[in-house]
Amino acid sequence: MQKEIFEQPVAIERTLAGRISDKHVLTHAFGTAAESIFREVGAIQIVACGSSYYTGLVAKYWFEEYAGVPCQVEIASELRYRKTVVLPKTLLVTISQSGETADTLAALRDAKDENYIASLCLCNVPNSSLVRESDLSLMLEAGTEICVASTKAFTNQLVDLLLLVGAIGQYNELDDAGHRELVEALKNLPDVVQETLKLDEEICHIAEKFVDKHHALFLGRGSHYPIALEGALKLKEISYIHAEGYPAGELKHGPLALVDDDMPVVAVAPGDELIEKLKSNLEEVRARGAELFVFADEHVTMADAEGVTVLRVPACSPLISPIVYTIPVQLLAYHVAVYKGTDVDQPRNLAKSVTVE
Numbered sequence: 001m002q003k004e005i006f007e008q009p010v011a012i013e014r015t016l017a018g019r020i021s022d023k024h025v026l027t028h029a030f031g032t033a034a035e036s037i038f039r040e041v042g043a044i045q046i047v048a049c050g051s052s053y054y055t056g057l058v059a060k061y062w063f064e065e066y067a068g069v070p071c072q073v074e075i076a077s078e079l080r081y082r083k084t085v086v087l088p089k090t091l092l093v094t095i096s097q098s099g100e101t102a103d104t105l106a107a108l109r110d111a112k113d114e115n116y117i118a119s120l121c122l123c124n125v126p127n128s129s130l131v132r133e134s135d136l137s138l139m140l141e142a143g144t145e146i147c148v149a150s151t152k153a154f155t156n157q158l159v160d161l162l163l164l165v166g167a168i169g170q171y172n173e174l175d176d177a178g179h180r181e182l183v184e185a186l187k188n189l190p191d192v193v194q195e196t197l198k199l200d201e202e203i204c205h206i207a208e209k210f211v212d213k214h215h216a217l218f219l220g221r222g223s224h225y226p227i228a229l230e231g232a233l234k235l236k237e238i239s240y241i242h243a244e245g246y247p248a249g250e251l252k253h254g255p256l257a258l259v260d261d262d263m264p265v266v267a268v269a270p271g272d273e274l275i276e277k278l279k280s281n282l283e284e285v286r287a288r289g290a291e292l293f294v295f296a297d298e299h300v301t302m303a304d305a306e307g308v309t310v311l312r313v314p315a316c317s318p319l320i321s322p323i324v325y326t327i328p329v330q331l332l333a334y335h336v337a338v339y340k341g342t343d344v345d346q347p348r349n350l351a352k353s354v355t356v357e
Contacts, residue, residue: 001147001238001344005330006197009190011152014141015159016186023180025166030120031136037118038168042089044071045116047079047107049354051150051233052095052157057226058322059161066182066319067165068173076103077357086115093164094121097145097153098353099128108133122160124153138163147345148352149237151330154230155193158323162186185317189324195314196327202311203328206293207335213264216241217255217290218329219248220268221278223322227268231329238337238347248281261289266332270313270321271297295328297321 019029027035044063046056056073063071070087076094080103092111096104099121108119108130120136124145131137140156166174166182174182210216216235220228229245236243246255248267259265265285269278279302286292291307298312316324337344 001149001151001334004145004147004151005327005334007143008152008155008327009194009197011142011156012159012190012193014143015156016189017141019163020183020186023176023183024170025163025179025183027167029163030138030167033118034136034167037091037136039171040089040117041069041091041168041171043087043091044069044093044168045086045090046071046073046093046095047076047104048073048095049076049101049103051154051230052097052101052104054226054230054233055154055157055161056093056095057229058158058223059165061223062162062165062319063168066174066178067169069168076101076107080107080110084113086113088115089117090115091168092116092119094119094130094134095123095157096121096128096130097124097140097150098355099123099125099130100353100355101130102355102357105129105133120164122157124156146352148347148350149234149333155323155326158326159186159189162319162323181317182319185319188316189320192314192316192320192324193327196324197331199311199313199328200331203331204335206309206311207332207339209291210235210239210241210264210332210336211339213241213262215258215263216243217259217263217265218243218245218268219251219265219278219281219285220245221248224268224270224325227322227325227329228266230326231266231268231332234330234333235336237350238333238344239340239342240347241336248278251281251284256284256288259285259288259290261291263290265290265292266329267292267294268325268329269294269296269300269302270318270325271300271315275300295325
């Protein structure tokens with residue numbers, strides 16, 4: 001897992017290679033028929049499981065904010081067993097590291113509604129079932145991922161989804177200036193991720209404080225809420241500490257009842273328009289005695305205090321910040337698991353590819 005976390009800058013470079021020009025996402029990277037399909041797309045339906053589902057949740061924010069295209073995201077095992085209403089001209093997007101995830105594959109095979117104009121998959125394994133059975137595909141190019149808990153495949157899924165936002169957005173509400181901004185942010189991403197990995201030693205130090213805990217809470221807002229979900233999942237998967245991810249604005253609607261001095265709270269705090277609201281949420285947590293660990297943009301005015309540890313994440317474009325903030329929560333889960341002595345790469349009861357229901 002440690003090896004794969006630190007491979008992420010190179011893995012991101014691989015998935016960007018040949019897919020962007022100086023100013024544009026190159027649509028033909030998605031297949032020869034991609035341009036004619038993308039011109040017609042009126043809505044997106046994303047289907048995935050586990051961590052891949054969380055990347056889809058991030059992409060929903062991107063598609064609707066930057067491309068102006070409605071986007072629905074659903075867990076494959078739920079979608080395939082219920083009656084659905086598909087918006088006209090919907091592109092079905094499936095996401096799977098292995099391309100053999102049983103529920104995701106079944107959801108693709110069951111997608112018979114005439115309102116689906118095509119299917120596209122994001123996958124890390126060429127010639128997998130998902131790739132063979134989809135109309136369009138984009139390889140993650142993450143390289144072989146051995147660890148059960150996904151790291152570099154997760155970030156490459158996010159990168160490729162952002163490429164898809166650029167490719168489809170140019171035929172909708174993403175103007176030339178916005179498209180250039182997106183491409184420039186992607187070009188900068190490997191360097192920003194490399195810089196963020198320098199937090200490793202600091203995160204290793206704070207991870208000791210989680211070893212004797214039984215529960216943890218992860219908070220985020222906007223497109224960083226799914227990153228809180230991913231952080232909680234990573235901690236659960238490999239350290240066996242029960243963790244929950246929540247939108248910070250939901251604290252008063254239930255989870256605040258759980259907060260006490262025995263529950264560490266991890267917050268993802270980029271310097272976006274929601275930062276003041278997030279600070280208010282964190283004050284509520286601190287008032288209940290919880291120890292707070294904040295991954296904050298270097299320009300956010302927050303400081304260490306009693307019970308509050310702030311770790312500075314390099315400043316970056318809001319477009320790529322969900323990808324960048326994934327790195328600290330991966331490192332935190334890894335170091336906590338190492339301190340606890342669990343099997344980081346092969347956690348109990350889990351398999352790399354979920355090929356049965």
